[in-house]
Amino acid sequence: MDLSLNEDQELIKASVEKFIMESYDSECRRKTIKNNLGSDDKIWQQFAELGWLGLPFLEKDGGFGGDSMDLNILMESFGKGLVVEPYISTVILSGSILSLCPEGEIRNKIISNIICGKNKVSFAFAEPTSRYNLKDVSTTAEVDNNKWVLNGHKSVVFGAGQSDFIIVSARTKGERFDEEGISLFVIEKDNEGLYIQDYPTVDGFKAAEVKLNNVQLPSNQLISTENKAISIINHSINKTLLAVAAEASGIMSKMYEMTLEYIKTRKQFGIPIGKFQAIQHRTVEMLILSDEMNSLASMAALKADSEEALKSIYASKIHIGIGGRKLGQEAIQLHGGMGVTEEMDIGQYFKRITMLDTFLGNSDYYLGAYSKLS
Amino acid sequence: MNLIFSQEDLKFKEEVKDFIIKNLDKNTQKKIIDGHHLSKDDLVNWQKKLHEKGWMAPNWPKEYGGTGWSITQRYIFDEECGAAAAPSALPFGVTMVAPVIIKFGTDLQKSKYLPRILSSDDWWCQGYSEPGSGSDLASLSTKAEKVEGGYIINGTKTWTTLAQHADMMFILVRTNSDCKPQEGISFMLLDMKAPGVSVKPIITLDGGHEVNMVYLENVKVPDENLIFEENKGWTVAKYLLGHERTSIAAVSRSKKALSKVREIAKLNINGNSTLNEDSRFMDKVTKCDVRLQALEYAELKSISDDVKGIPPGPEASMLKIRGSEIQQEITELVLEASGYYANPYQPNIMDTGNNEPLIGPDWSSAAAPKYFNTRKTTIYGGSNEIQKNILAKMVLEL
Numbered sequence: 001m002d003l004s005l006n007e008d009q010e011l012i013k014a015s016v017e018k019f020i021m022e023s024y025d026s027e028c029r030r031k032t033i034k035n036n037l038g039s040d041d042k043i044w045q046q047f048a049e050l051g052w053l054g055l056p057f058l059e060k061d062g063g064f065g066g067d068s069m070d071l072n073i074l075m076e077s078f079g080k081g082l083v084v085e086p087y088i089s090t091v092i093l094s095g096s097i098l099s100l101c102p103e104g105e106i107r108n109k110i111i112s113n114i115i116c117g118k119n120k121v122s123f124a125f126a127e128p129t130s131r132y133n134l135k136d137v138s139t140t141a142e143v144d145n146n147k148w149v150l151n152g153h154k155s156v157v158f159g160a161g162q163s164d165f166i167i168v169s170a171r172t173k174g175e176r177f178d179e180e181g182i183s184l185f186v187i188e189k190d191n192e193g194l195y196i197q198d199y200p201t202v203d204g205f206k207a208a209e210v211k212l213n214n215v216q217l218p219s220n221q222l223i224s225t226e227n228k229a230i231s232i233i234n235h236s237i238n239k240t241l242l243a244v245a246a247e248a249s250g251i252m253s254k255m256y257e258m259t260l261e262y263i264k265t266r267k268q269f270g271i272p273i274g275k276f277q278a279i280q281h282r283t284v285e286m287l288i289l290s291d292e293m294n295s296l297a298s299m300a301a302l303k304a305d306s307e308e309a310l311k312s313i314y315a316s317k318i319h320i321g322i323g324g325r326k327l328g329q330e331a332i333q334l335h336g337g338m339g340v341t342e343e344m345d346i347g348q349y350f351k352r353i354t355m356l357d358t359f360l361g362n363s364d365y366y367l368g369a370y371s372k373l374s
Numbered sequence: 375m376n377l378i379f380s381q382e383d384l385k386f387k388e389e390v391k392d393f394i395i396k397n398l399d400k401n402t403q404k405k406i407i408d409g410h411h412l413s414k415d416d417l418v419n420w421q422k423k424l425h426e427k428g429w430m431a432p433n434w435p436k437e438y439g440g441t442g443w444s445i446t447q448r449y450i451f452d453e454e455c456g457a458a459a460a461p462s463a464l465p466f467g468v469t470m471v472a473p474v475i476i477k478f479g480t481d482l483q484k485s486k487y488l489p490r491i492l493s494s495d496d497w498w499c500q501g502y503s504e505p506g507s508g509s510d511l512a513s514l515s516t517k518a519e520k521v522e523g524g525y526i527i528n529g530t531k532t533w534t535t536l537a538q539h540a541d542m543m544f545i546l547v548r549t550n551s552d553c554k555p556q557e558g559i560s561f562m563l564l565d566m567k568a569p570g571v572s573v574k575p576i577i578t579l580d581g582g583h584e585v586n587m588v589y590l591e592n593v594k595v596p597d598e599n600l601i602f603e604e605n606k607g608w609t610v611a612k613y614l615l616g617h618e619r620t621s622i623a624a625v626s627r628s629k630k631a632l633s634k635v636r637e638i639a640k641l642n643i644n645g646n647s648t649l650n651e652d653s654r655f656m657d658k659v660t661k662c663d664v665r666l667q668a669l670e671y672a673e674l675k676s677i678s679d680d681v682k683g684i685p686p687g688p689e690a691s692m693l694k695i696r697g698s699e700i701q702q703e704i705t706e707l708v709l710e711a712s713g714y715y716a717n718p719y720q721p722n723i724m725d726t727g728n729n730e731p732l733i734g735p736d737w738s739s740a741a742a743p744k745y746f747n748t749r750k751t752t753i754y755g756g757s758n759e760i761q762k763n764i765l766a767k768m769v770l771e772l
Binding site: 126128129130131132133135136155156176177197199200201202203205207209267268269270278279325329332333336337339340341342343347350351354355358359362364367368 | 503506507508509510513532533576577578579581585642643644645646652654655702706709710712713714715716717718719720733734742743745746747749750752753754757758759762
């Protein structure tokens with residue numbers, strides 16, 4: 001057993017920390033949010049050059065074959081820098097889906113275009129009333145004249161408005177909640193019948209409502225095995241949760257640090273408020289919550305390919321909702337009025353950690369899922 | 375002791391209900407239900423309706439235009455306004471500065487300001503906090519220098535709620551620096567249109583413009599605008615704090631918001647079920663409800679004392695602590711219920727003239743901003759930490 005980083009991992013860590021430090025300050029991030037395009041092309045290109053867009057892909061697909069711990073290291077720093085570029089939606093979530101689909105011309109082309117930074121991709125799975133149930137798919141795909149015809153409404157699809165391709169889960173067989181009968185399709189952004197209603201999210205990202213109105217696709221745009229996509233979806237979501245946990249870990253440790261700094265400098269009653277024991281104990285609790293997040297995210301990354309993978313992945317997601325929320329609320333409270341201003345960065349982190357709970361299933365959802373694991 | 379309504383009370387309840395139905399603007403009501411910000415007009419229109427009916431000031435003595443209601447009537451009125459999602463009157467005038475003017479004001483101050491508060495012709499704001507003086511309010515440094523006929527004020531006030539609309543500010547200023555901090559503070563009424571006053575927005579986490587910085591540069595306040603005596607402002611401020619007590623717990627509003635959560639839980643938005651069937655979620659709703667019931671009784675006791683003229687004690691701090699926490703918990707529940715639809719950011723969607731379609735259900739359209747914004751309730755009005763200090767000192771005598 002060895003819990004220290006190896007040489008390659010130290011290199012990734014150093015390069016991403018350097019990037020955040022030198023090229024991704026709060027002003028740069030706020031500029032990206034303000035331009036309302038979801039990302040900054042120059043920065044996305046830098047991601048490509050630094051090899052991050054290819055990190056999780058297999059070498060046979062042109063990637064770097066990074067493992068879960070490599071991803072953890074990258075995402076933790078992204079969390080600290082509060083990166084708003086659509087890395088999770090394109091590279092991790094859509095990237096995992098594509099990687100798990102059988103090889104084919106379209107799949108391979110999109111993967112290499114992701115890696116070089118040419119294309120962005122979104123995965124559209126949630127529907128207006130599906131909440132976190134991935135099997136709740138009402139969007140339909142039917143065969144008509146050797147073409148697939150898709151109809152339905154996918155909700156809150158992250159990055160969809162800026163993506164070149166949308167991957168959609170649709171029902172090719174069975175009833176609304178059946179596990180069997182879900183398939184994956186790739187749709188080009190300007191395909192007829194595809195309507196994308198783009199909007200900003202409360203934490204600075206971009207998402208969209210995706211409506212499919214008789215979208216016609218040639219047969220090769222079915223990219224999964226027909227009717228058998230649910231396991232690909234589940235695997236991809238679980239892989240994404242590893243990244244989300246690492247991001248949360250970075251966010252929480254940064255929020256703890258910022259709060260510690262604040263209570264050392266903010267003076268009331270003639271002394272820094274950090275001198276008050278009531279404040280000290282609460283800040284120590286934040287340290288523990290942040291440390292727990294780091295532990296759970298690291299454990300999940302290390303166990304990603306083991307039999308206990310789900311247990312540790314779910315545990316980390318549960319802690320985002322419970323521990324992350326608590327830490328976030330305390331960080332704002334200890335910043336007092338300043339904490340609720342748009343101007344202070346602490347609030348930007350608070351918004352992101354809050355919204356991460358809603359992403360891919362909240363803490364209640366995974367408490368239920370965890371309890372059902374044997 | 376009993377909680378029974380008489381026939382007359384029940385008649386009054388019907389009268390309140392009827393008034394609200396006839397006078398409450400539907401769009402204003404919808405904004406409140408869905409957690410959106412109200413405009414100045416939304417609020418003033420409602421307050422003017424209340425004034426026409428003579429119901430603007432339940433907390434004032436009758437001789438000044440108060441309602442003269444019994445504790446039961448005040449309870450019923452609050453309850454019905456909460457249940458119907460009617461706005462609460464802006465507190466700075468009617469709830470905060472008015473009781474101060476009634477208690478300490480000169481005849482001139484009473485006749486000049488009270489009628490304009492009742493009619494909502496003046497919009498008041500509160501000039502207490504400063505960048506360096508939040509929880510430690512007594513350390514405030516905005517200076518008032520005595521000159522012929524009045525004072526010259528210099529300094530900066532912050533977190534001034536809705537100062538962008540304000541005609542008047544009640545302000546705490548330092549008139550003496552050579553004494554204990556509390557003993558050199560005065561309470562004054564400042565005209566926001568006076569030369570030297572400038573207001574700069576502070577945008578909050580939800581993207582809203584509710585609070586402001588107010589810069590005061592050589593602003594002249596005439597002698598007649600001093601309340602009570604010079605250097606006795608702390609006494610006035612403490613009196614004011616006690617009179618905030620009945621509105622601070624926000625019980626009827628929280629009851630309405632929580633009942634809305636129960637309605638949301640009945641919707642089929644949870645994959646193949648409703649949140650109603652999810653005991654993890656519903657237990658949280660119920661726990662919140664339990665605390666709200668306890669708070670309701672505590673608030674009633676407080677109103678009862680108020681009606682009998684018993685001066686407020688430190689229990690107001692308990693109401694503030696729990697009331698603010700419950701408001702926050704409810705916004706958490708709506709946020710959780712929203713799932714993915716908590717993500718779209720759609721400010722101004724409810725503004726008059728905006729025809730853009732809403733993303734997701736109405737009730738979730740402001741869930742996240744409302745949650746972000748409501749973090750303020752445990753910070754403002756004396757942070758909950760300060761309230762606990764007060765209780766530790768006054769009740770626990772530690």
